[in-house]
Amino acid sequence: MTSSPVLLDIGTGAYAHQAEVDRVKQRIGVHHNYFDCWIYGFLENKNFNVDETVEKLRRRADFERTQLAACDITDWMMENMRKGIIQVVGNDKVGRVTFYVATARDRPVASRREESRKNFDMLLAYGTRLRPESKRCQIAMLVNQEKASMISNLDMTLQADIALRIAKYYPGCVDKIYICKMGRMLAAMAKPIFSRLPAIVSERIIIISESDIRHGKLLEVFDASVLPVELGGKNNCDSQERYDNFATTIRNYFDQLKAAVQRGEGVKEWELNNLRAAGCIEDLSPMDALKRSIIEPSPSMREQFFPGALEPVGYSLLLTNGSMTVPSLSPRTPALGTIDIDDDANLLTCATDSMELDAPRWAGQVRCNASIISHSPPRSLFADYVHQFITIESFFRLSVAEMHERQWLQIVQSEVQERRALLHGESVIRGDKLLAGLPPSVLLLAKGFLWLCLIVTSSFFFLGTCFIALLGVVTLIHIFFAIFVHPFQVFLYGAAFIVAASQFVILCSRGFDVTRSTFEGRVVQAFRGLGAKALAVQLVIYVGCTIAFFVLFCVMAARHDVLTGLQYSIAYGWIVAVCLIFIYHVVFAFGFRTLSARSYAHGSRQNNAEATVYLFMEVEMEDDNTDQRCPATEVMLLTVVGVLSVAMGTAFLTGGGFFFLCATIVAQAVLLLLCTIFMIARSVSSSSDIIICGAFYASVFWMNAIFTLSQNGWSSDWGSSTLAVLFVMLFFVITGMVSVFGPWKGAVRRWFFRVSWLLLLLHLIGCVTALMVFNYRFGLFVAALALHLLLGVMRANETSNNFGIFTMTTGFTLVLLACCLLAYFSDAEVYEGSVSSALFPNYAHRPSASPASWHLRFTDRAGSRMHVSRMATPASAAAQSNTTYVMPPLCLAQFGPTLDVLGMALFAKLGLNDDAAAQKTDLHRWFPSFKRLPTPEMVDTEVMHLDAFREETPTVNTTIVTSRPGSDSILLIESMAMWIDTYALSFFSFLMPAPYVERLLPYLTFAQRLVPAQWKISIDKTTSVVNGLLSGLSGDRENVFFVGHGPVGSRAAVIGLRIQQNVNSVTFSGPPVVLSKYDLSFSPEAQARRMLSVQTMPTVLSTWYLRTASMQFIPCRFGGNQCDRMDTTIQELMDLCDQ
Incomplete structure (x- = not known):
């Protein structure tokens, strides 16, 4: 087996992940490196998560056994391949198999979509096969859209389905898709669809205009002999004979592949066995081959010492090519294993440990053939020494070659690390690069100032995010309590609550993204649209803002005091941060690629934009994690929290105390938070939003039931409203659960998904419309939020993160608990029974100001006049002359002829008496x-x-x-x-x-x-x-x-x-x-x-x-x-x- 890393066929960037690839191979039982490029595509698709990659490879193996093995090539498929729609025209300059697609030759039929998908599977399997010259398992596609009609030549549903199929079963195999000569109308229709495809497909699509072709952009990637004439090359591949030969090749290839899969072989294992059978793969390294040549003498030498009649039958060895060899039985030959050749640099003698270990196995044979060996022909001592020196030289050369290869790989790995560090440095603010040329002493101060600016601005962004969370929580608490004003308003303001909560979660998520990026010195995602200038622009803004806030602090501190100056600078800092985060949030929902590209920053890999593809196109939905969507631990935890919430709420409704209400609120918030985090972490794709919405509906219903039934019971329309909410909640929850977790596939699952989503959208639209009728101002506000939210869900990739979800959920729960605690403490002050006998019983007989002087003003301890209240007056100087205790101004306040501040406090206590x-x-x-x-x-x-x-x-x-x-x-x-x-x-x-x-x-x-x-x-x-x-x-x-x-x-x-x-x-x-x-x-x-x-x-x-x-x-x-x-x-x- 060759020791050179196969991942270098893809590039040094891929080779940097050799360790992850090795761990995947260890998990699936692969002990060679011929599948490294194939595995790397799956690993990259799963963000280099080994566990998820192994699961995806297992799903790929199931796909081979269940779908590829069941495919049959029909006459229509053969006829379609003979049209020349797709053909192989050669390899590009980096060794990828190049598929040339002439869209104008295709006449798609909706009833033949399933056969078209199978046909594409065959073509892709053929193009990504293991080849003697390359193991990268990747293709490049040249798509010629010239003269293609949007109506007769394109089936956008089929194209989207194939793209999703590539991401599911062939991740990373289609390395580049060059779409050439696309018309304006077709581009206007196709580009939105491209943006909604999985990133592993959409990010590899490159649109080539006719101007690019004329300027030779394709010739930078393809040789002229490979590039078709229609695209500026010299390859005249437009002939029926080529089409027929290609169709025949695909059929023959797939027939053999299908038979191998039905025998139980994997596709890649079968391809590797074919290469071995053809002698295209060396399973032994040069050093191993030399070792075997020493251990196993040539057949002529074996025949010289051991005639055929004396060959021991029980000790023949089966080689990889199926031939049989016989080990030498001479005690002086290397076949006895007496030479330890694991050391590449030294020639060892027969007096080694390996001889002692192996000799017993051959002892009987040696004794059995002693007489034969004693009659062996004489050997030349000079020839033995020459053979020995040649062996030493061979070992030395191979050792140097392998040492060179190891050192070269170490250099490559170090270079990869350096390149990754440089690429990371382009998006990280580093003083060494930005401040190059400054003296060392000045450089140290400049770097310190630079990081100080980052800390200051990140602090402002954090404070701004906290204020956004505060704004969201206060808004949600007012909407929440509006639900209980009138019956059936739970539908109107419940929908408004869901929309507003989702918006503020996303807004807080953007704030935390900006804060983390700023604190870590990375380029904020919002500035990436500026390209190479993003870092400099961001740095100028941060330094400028820091200097401006410092100037503001100096001005206000000089005008007022230091604390006031600090308050002004901080206030303007976080207010500006709130405005910037809000602008970023608004723009983010429009799905600009430079703003909403996947960051993978918080473990979320959802592509919400795929929802539009599933909703409006007849594409096959992904089945990732079907077996693990309901892990027992998560289900048990959610069940326990849900049962606890129901039990505590029921206890409160049946007459329980205040504790049960607080426990219900906390349990319901924890249940909603866990459900949301689990759904996102499980990456159930667009279907997870259905479950999250269902959890929202369940939470709104249960809180509505707790607050409504405990206050109004089933009287008048309140009971009907509660039942209506219950039925709607059950409908959406059950529909979502059946859609997401049901054992559905194909069209059935797709239609369940569509019905669930469309019903949710219709319900949302209906509630917002009704809200605009009954409360048009707030209805317009919620409609704008809903429109922006739908736009973000359909166009943006990662709309929220766990930080935003946790902050808003925790904040709203704490505020609702604070309302309950404030009410509880206020209600605890109410009492029954007389308390005047124990609390200041002689108040009526205490000395008081005369009726004529109660309306005077009051003074402070120094005697200065302070106009605190129209109702409060100071006592006269004569009244204070007989005492050495100077009362505070509050104590001197008189509110009536017999009433002072203590009397007012007693009246407040009296008013709390319920008896x-x-x-x-x-x-x-x-x-x-x-x-x-x-x-x-x-x-x-x-x-x-x-x-x-x-x-x-x-x-x-x-x-x-x-x-x-x-x-x-x-x-x-x-x-x-x-x-x-x-x-x-x-x-x-x-x-x-x-x-x-x-x-x-x-x-x-x-x-x-x-x-x-x-x-x-x-x-x-x-x-x-x-x-x-x-x-x-x-x-x-x-x-x-x-x-x-x-x-x-x-x-x-x-x-x-x-x-x-x-x-x-x-x-x-x-x-x-x-x-x-x-x-x-x-x-x-x-x-x-x-x-x-x-x-x-x-x-x-x-x-x-x-x-x-x-x-x-x-x-x-x-x-x-x-x-x-x-x-x-x-x-x-x-x-x-x-x-």
Whole structure:
């Protein structure tokens, strides 16, 4: 067997993967290198994954046994081959067999497509056979489209099917396809189809124009004697005799191949055996041949010592060519194995270990023939020495030759590595190359600055991606809660949820791609369209942006302070990054080859563009991984998570606690995430999207059932809506499962695939259309997203990656859990029973400001005047002269003749009491001058319950309206969407100047304005009712205060700010009210006069780094959730103010 690497026939790039090829050969039991090029094509198709390559080779073997062995050459096939449509015209300059295809001679018939496919299998098997001069198993195709009619000469369905068949069973065998003289109309039709074919086919298609032919471009690849005359060569191959001979050759070849396959041989094994039988392959290396020549003497020498009558019958050796030889029995001949010839450089004597090992086997023969050997003819000592020296010289020459070959292969391997490093360096930013010519000291600084720029820009892209994820999560949570506003809206906003989620997953994926490429110093995919200039352009942009942001930092730091300058530079950095990622995302969906080429960066090798081929053409669908689409481990894991989700949801619906709701949400999110990742990792091609959509439908149904049934049950249309969603979900899930995992092949599987896809598309289109009817603004927005999504699925190769999927799934789950936790903590504050006996029972008898002085302003500790609120006033200097403790301004605030900030906190606690009798007892003990106002018909108590209390004095009348969570926990969870965006944005607030936070929040919550929400309906209803109730309480003697705790208290504050000017609000541990979000046209000063927000620090419910002018902070000795409790706030105010 020759030791020279066969992969060098393809090129040094292929030889760089010799190790992977060797591992594949070891797995399939191949012990020679004649199949290396053949195996390399499968290995390259599977991105050099050994396990998947072995599976694909096994599927290829099944194809040979089931399809090739069953093919019969019909008369129509012979007649078709005699037309000269395809013929072999020779080899190109690199040794590939060249097929010449004259399209104008073909007259395709739809009913003969199956025979055409079989005919192409025969032709391709013949063209990619092992040949004595080359083992590369590749062909090049010259396709002449001159005078070809798009109607009569082309069957695009058949062409697409053949291309998919090449990718499936002959990967890498068709190395180049040169399409020549293609008309404009034909090119317009064919190019979109080419772009949707598998990359191993589409990337090898080269379109040659007539101008290229005239300039001799084809002559650079083919010799003139090979190139047909029609394409500028000298090969006149247009003759019927050539067609007939070619058809006969193919028939004879395939008849022999078919017989061999039916005998159990593989195609390549049969071809190798034919070459061996013809003597075209040397199974022994020159060194091995020399060893055998020494071990086995020539027949003349054997006849000289051993006549034929004395040949021992039991010890003949069968050679590869079938002849029989007899080993010499002389004790002095090399046939005894006494010479160890494994050492290439030294001649060893008979006194070796091998002699001791082999001698016992021949001892009996030696004794048996001792008398014969003693009568052997005399031998010349000089002849023996000459023979010995010749042997030594032969060993030496062969050893030097093999040593030279090994060294040469090492040089080739090192060269391949260097070339790969150079190619990698072209797409990697390296200071040594870009900054060549600089002095060493300057070079070190320049390289450091260069990598600093990369780190800075990658950080901006990462922050931009995080903001995109934040935007997507907030948008999805508003769409999610819009599902539960009215019955049957789950179809409209459920489809919108799926479309928006898919879009944001893809957008986050693009952001992570750009971030990783920038951080690793590689050319971003978006710049690859610039060719060789991409690296320089990207570097100029990064350096320019870094310098610009540094200048911005210096300017703002000099104008304000260092922290503000840093915030401005960071804010502009990630905002610009978001814009660039968005532009890249929009352009990416159009399928530009330089932008959407496969990157294989994250293990995904899906070609979503193939879906259009399967949908609109009668092509055979791939059957890859048919036996492994349902691995037991993955199925078991998904089953366990699914059963857990159903069990937890059922427990919640049957009266379980809050834990079961959270467990259901987490389990359903994990199930959806695992299903999506498993489908992509399994590379189920376009069919995986059907399963993923089915998983989305199942998730939407189950969440809809959990939230709807627990809130409305089966009353009115809610039960019908839930059943309708159940049936639609089951239909799509079952249809998708049957289509993808069913044992279907051929037309049946293709039609299942089409029906599943078309039904999904029709359902999506129908829901989006209905959404445009009922909510045209949001419907138009979703329609644009859906159109862009379909365009990306059909034209782009890799639309998403695992990073984007994981980020969006995790983010949405965390936000939904945050809404549940906020609602749970708010509802936990509601209590029953009297608490005034234990909590500040003497508040009514404590010293207070006189009625005439309660409206004064309050001062800070230094005595300076600070206009914090219209409702708060400072105590007089005389009141402070008798004490050494200077109270904080908050403690000096008076809201009425007998009401200070501690009283407001007690009113907030009183409003959380759900027991009317106990509430009356506490009111009488704490505020004996206040009376309860009847408010039974004022608001919808399922969302938020309000109580009103009033005090009348000669100078001023004070009305206190308290709030507490309503009785419906699901509505309470849904109302938390009112604040969740504020909490989420607070994590970004330290990355931007304070004014930017309020400006950015309306853009973050744009979906809130477009979709309906129950909390908005409730606020509008409550505002109108309360406004009517308080309409008579106007004037200088009337003061109205909305008091509350947590998110529910801030919600009541929004209602108070929407009413007349004499209504003010006081909240404790509530989220900040951002005016621009609720269309409140107030200035920060006006907000500070009409609202006071008391925050304990630290706190969980308070937002981080997001501050408004109405906030006042008090310390808290506890931590975490304990500081958010109303009892803790009252205790801290008592310790702070009651001195």
